[in-house]
Amino acid sequence: MLAGVAWAQEFDVVIANGRVMDPASGLDAVRHIGIRGGKVAAISTEALHGRTVLDAKGLVVAPGFVDLHSHGQTPENYRFKAMDGVTTALEMEVGASPVSPWYAAREGKALVNFGASSGHLPARMAVMHDSGALLPRDKAVERAATAGEQREILALVRRGLDEGALGIGLGIAYVPLASRAEILDLFRLAAEKKTAVYVHMRSGGPVEPGALDALQEVIADAAATGASLHVVHITSMGLRETPLCLEMIEGARRRGLDVTTEAYPYTAGMTDIGSAVFSEGWQARQGGITFSDLQWAATGERLTADSFARYRRQGGMVAIHSIPEDMVKVAIGNALVEIASDGILENGKGHPRAAGTFTRVLGRYVREQHVLTLMEALRKMTSAPAERLGIHSKGRIAVGEDADLAVFDPARVIDRATFEDPAQYAEGMVYVLVNGVPVVRDGSLVEGVAPGRGLRR
Numbered sequence: 058m059l060a061g062v063a064w065a066q067e068f069d070v071v072i073a074n075g076r077v078m079d080p081a082s083g084l085d086a087v088r089h090i091g092i093r094g095g096k097v098a099a100i101s102t103e104a105l106h107g108r109t110v111l112d113a114k115g116l117v118v119a120p121g122f123v124d125l126h127s128h129g130q131t132p133e134n135y136r137f138k139a140m141d142g143v144t145t146a147l148e149m150e151v152g153a154s155p156v157s158p159w160y161a162a163r164e165g166k167a168l169v170n171f172g173a174s175s176g177h178l179p180a181r182m183a184v185m186h187d188s189g190a191l192l193p194r195d196k197a198v199e200r201a202a203t204a205g206e207q208r209e210i211l212a213l214v215r216r217g218l219d220e221g222a223l224g225i226g227l228g229i230a231y232v233p234l235a236s237r238a239e240i241l242d243l244f245r246l247a248a249e250k251k252t253a254v255y256v257h258m259r260s261g262g263p264v265e266p267g268a269l270d271a272l273q274e275v276i277a278d279a280a281a282t283g284a285s286l287h288v289v290h291i292t293s294m295g296l297r298e299t300p301l302c303l304e305m306i307e308g309a310r311r312r313g314l315d316v317t318t319e320a321y322p323y324t325a326g327m328t329d330i331g332s333a334v335f336s337e338g339w340q341a342r343q344g345g346i347t348f349s350d351l352q353w354a355a356t357g358e359r360l361t362a363d364s365f366a367r368y369r370r371q372g373g374m375v376a377i378h379s380i381p382e383d384m385v386k387v388a389i390g391n392a393l394v395e396i397a398s399d400g401i402l403e404n405g406k407g408h409p410r411a412a413g414t415f416t417r418v419l420g421r422y423v424r425e426q427h428v429l430t431l432m433e434a435l436r437k438m439t440s441a442p443a444e445r446l447g448i449h450s451k452g453r454i455a456v457g458e459d460a461d462l463a464v465f466d467p468a469r470v471i472d473r474a475t476f477e478d479p480a481q482y483a484e485g486m487v488y489v490l491v492n493g494v495p496v497v498r499d500g501s502l503v504e505g506v507a508p509g510r511g512l513r514r
């Protein structure tokens with residue numbers, strides 16, 4: 058398979074002899090890939106000439122992974138993403154507001170591609186003068202927005218979309234007094250702009266109002282407005298109801314709605330202990346867990362009633378061990394569920410998903426447990442999220458498209474990060490290229506490169 062006469066010329070980079078696996082086209086064969094100007098320029102059965110030739114014999118050459126749910130948007134986080142095979146890390150759930158400065162702060166400095174939704178939470182925090190950082194913790198939580206505030210919030214979200222944000226981000230559980238009408242307005246805006254809403258639902262777990270009620274709200278809003286809907290981290294919302302949630306999403310799709318979802322391959326979530334997720338009744342909402350199921354990210358300690366109260370006043374990240382392992386398997390193995398990390402690390406502290414989500418699926422759930430095939434796992438990490446975004450230049454290996462590639466050893470690829478020590482690079486990624494530039498080479502990070510670009514709608 059040759060692309061014109063490209064094979065006769067010299068390429069910037071050639072990836073030779075690899076097993077090219079491209080879920081978008083179904084290609085699964087040994088090929089040589091020629092890269093020029095940051096794009097894939099040839100996919101050939103014959104050897105190619107390149108100024109740089111990377112030998113991928115015995116390795117899988119896949120499209121770089123597209124992470125729809127990456128809160129960590131710093132140089133520290135991007136290094137862990139690259140070592141996990143991620144070439145595009147997007148903040149779609151919380152999102153950004155204002156959007157233009159968010160992109161400007163990263164342009165020309167990023168190891169991997171980046172992007173964000175226009176976020177309802179940051180817009181609401183700004184309008185209502187909340188003191189929280191990533192997530193609201195007081196004024197945006199404590200009351201409903203007035204009609205005037207709702208108009209201001211909506212205008213900010215609209216402006217973010219006009220500045221190129223990739224969709225609308227919604228974290229309803231973090232602002233539980235946001236009315237149904239306030240949320241419906243955002244779906245209407247998404248429909249008008251022909252984009253998707255990425256939503257952390259209003260509630261989760263088995264106790265009503267729980268995951269099913271919350272899913273009913275967002276599916277109804279999507280049906281009523283025509284907006285596309287992406288439900289984030291279905292396992293941490295659904296818990297034991299995850300199969301029912303997936304059945305509802307499948308049913309909505311069968312009736313013509315554009316609904317997708319995602320999960321991370323871990324049995325614990327993580328969020329700010331100061332947020333509304335830990336308001337009165339959190340134990341029942343999390344499926345009947347208790348203080349010792351919470352793990353303080355800064356120290357790794359399990360909590361007690363006393364330490365819980367102290368840390369809740371202080372604020373900070375806490376792991377919530379609430380997701381049954383069989384529900385993780387159900388989700389990872391379900392064709393509707395894309396892989397997304399929900400990860401963030403700060404000075405080496407956080408959830409291991411920030412460093413190991415993608416390699417953990419490949420190592421633990423594909424190679425060790427045979428929950429899904431390698432090609433199917435790659436689809437959930439590449440073409441499926443790219444399709445959700447409506448971006449064709451990412452998530453595939455095709456001539457003329459961006460040369461974002463993850464080249465790994467399928468016999469060795471695995472996560473290393475743990476809850477006690479999350480800042481551990483994944484293993485098995487041999488080469489990772491972002492826009493044709495190696496950011497991982499011979500299994501190690503490349504210093505002094507910043508080929509990542511901002512992705513806009």
Ligand SMILES: [Zn+2]
Pocket residue numbers: 150257289290
């Ligand atoms: Zn979330």
